[in-house]
Amino acid sequence: MPYFHDLEEKIRFMVLEVSRQLEDTLKIIHDPLPDLVDKVKLRDDRIDNYKSILENLCFSRIHGQSNLTKEKVDFIRAVNIISTNLERISDFSVNIVAQLGYLSRIDFLHAYNYPPFFEQISNALEEVVPGLFNKDLNHALSICRAEFMVDKLYKRSFDKIIEEMDSAADKRDLITCLFIFRYLERMGDSLLNIGEAIIFSVFGEKLKVHQYQALVESLDSINNNIAIQDVGFESIWETRSGCRIGKIMDPAERSGRAVLFKEGKSRKIFREKENIEAWRKIFPSLVPKIYSYNQSGDNASMLLEFLQGCSLQETVISQHRETMENALFLLKETLSLVWDETIKNTPVNAGFISQLVQRIDDVLMIHPEFNFSEVRIGSFTTPSLNHVIKILSELENGLGASFSVFIHGDLNTNNIIYNQKEQQVYFVDLHRSCYGDYVQDVAVFLVSNYRKPLFDAGVRQAINHLNQEFYSFTRQFAAESGDITYDARLALGLIRSFFTSTRFELNRDFALSMYQRALYLAEKLISHQNLPWKDFSIPGDVFKYSRF
Amino acid sequence: MTKEKKFSMESLQDRQTICKYLEALKDGFQDGRISLSHQDETLILEPGGLIQLSIKARKKDEEIQLSINFRWTDQD
Structure with a gap:
């Protein structure tokens, strides 16, 4: 050279x-x-x-x-x-x-x-x-x-x-x-x-030596004969979770057979492995196959099936209405099947507010102005953030779901892969799956759509439509299941997801719009606390973005 | 010269809760005393005499803005 x-x-x-x-x-x-x-x-x-x-x-x-x-x-x-x-x-x-x-x-x-x-x-x-x-x-x-x-x-x-x-x-x-x-x-x-x-x-690709070693071990464990130098490694960063994810291409196969390599803290990777295995017992085709799992000290790695398709979020951004509708239809069908199949009469409380409390310092570090104190206008008073959280925590104690289903646990719109050809959706990133309150998945899904910082009118319209359709679908499931506290729990879930999502958003106006939605819902819940929860309903506009 | 005192708040509301804020302000005007508190600071306003009122509205596509402004000088 x-x-x-x-x-x-x-x-x-x-x-x-x-x-x-x-x-x-x-x-x-x-x-x-x-x-x-x-x-x-x-x-x-x-x-x-x-x-x-x-x-x-x-x-x-x-x-x-x-x-x-x-x-x-x-x-x-x-x-x-x-x-x-x-x-x-x-x-x-x-x-x-x-x-x-x-x-x-x-x-x-x-x-x-x-x-x-x-x-x-x-x-x-x-x-x-x-x-x-x-x-x-x-x-x-x-x-x-x-x-x-x-x-x-x-x-x-x-x-x-x-x-x-x-x-x-x-x-x-x-x-x-x-x-x-x-x-x-x-x-x-x-x-x-x-x-x-x-x-x-x-x-x-920037690989830490332990990540490189985990990659070599993983490939060895599936009897891969490719020289490590020849393996194509395309990084898929996942900065928030701290895991390293990469797509590995086999150079011998032109068609591009690929596997997914995931490396991170063993606690998390092991939990995901167990959850994938649990999902495979319920819905084998919904989640990726595990080719190998290796643990070394505090870290672990897995080789997973690389699922073909695009994320549901990509179908929204593409603004191809028909594709998005199709993906949404498949998601609704899949969730209906999963929920019907796994429903258990075990009451569960998602603990949205304690989830919020765990992340509150991260939010206030980015947006210290969100730590508001009590406001009084004459005799009219709105409580401080601490007080709001205290009331919501008490209120949440009496607001569990009467049944549980097997949930994704982080049903972010990015964690749903849509395959048009196979007419199927897949779930990925499953380390939080468990028997829980399906409202957790609903809230995360709605807010993950909302928080996408895209302000093109067409995309926002598509997101609003998607959220409205998804909300109607889940509300119908709630009605059919006799879930009378659905809207109140969803409000708690939305408060949690809106509030905690602001920690990733530096655009002050956009972060404020999420924070204000969380507070608005909190005030609604607080003013309803002495009335029957079956009469509480989520204001339809709350997960729709509007520019003021 | 006295120190400038300020009060400001921003939030998302619906018609029902907007009415509560307006009621509180209405009561204040009626009593001639509007107390506004935030972060251990209280601003007492005593509207009296002549008050200039301006109401402005703007509508452009889906975006609507309505602003109400009151201005007066303190009575000695």
């Missing part, structure tokens, strides 16, 4: 310089010769310079050249990350040398096991160039593993120092040693960034 010649050359030199920096730091620990100390400081200036040159080269390559392939851009980005982290390692070397000056005697440090740190870091640095230029993931993983080893070494040194702290004659020396080990530990962190940058340059 002659195009990258200058980048290649500079990064090779930089790695060499940082390796020397590390060697000299070790020499200084043994014998702090002033000339060598000066050399380390001077070399750090040179390394800083390399970093600036590489940064300039990287940015000018990306911005100065048209038609750069993604692969080339990814390589340049990786080089930039690597040079930033190499420079940090050099800085930490200088910091260590400076700390040595605070020791009452240099051999104080010699009582501690520092050489293995240097060995691990030096070995890892040797793998940077072959890893980056040969796109070799084994080298990348080996660099990442060095961080793990350095962390383990640090833990041992840390524990030893803490143990000695009580009886030590000179605590200052001990603290200085701790600082030195801490710099070595931070060198390990920089190595991890370097290793992950190489993984990125190979994969074209």
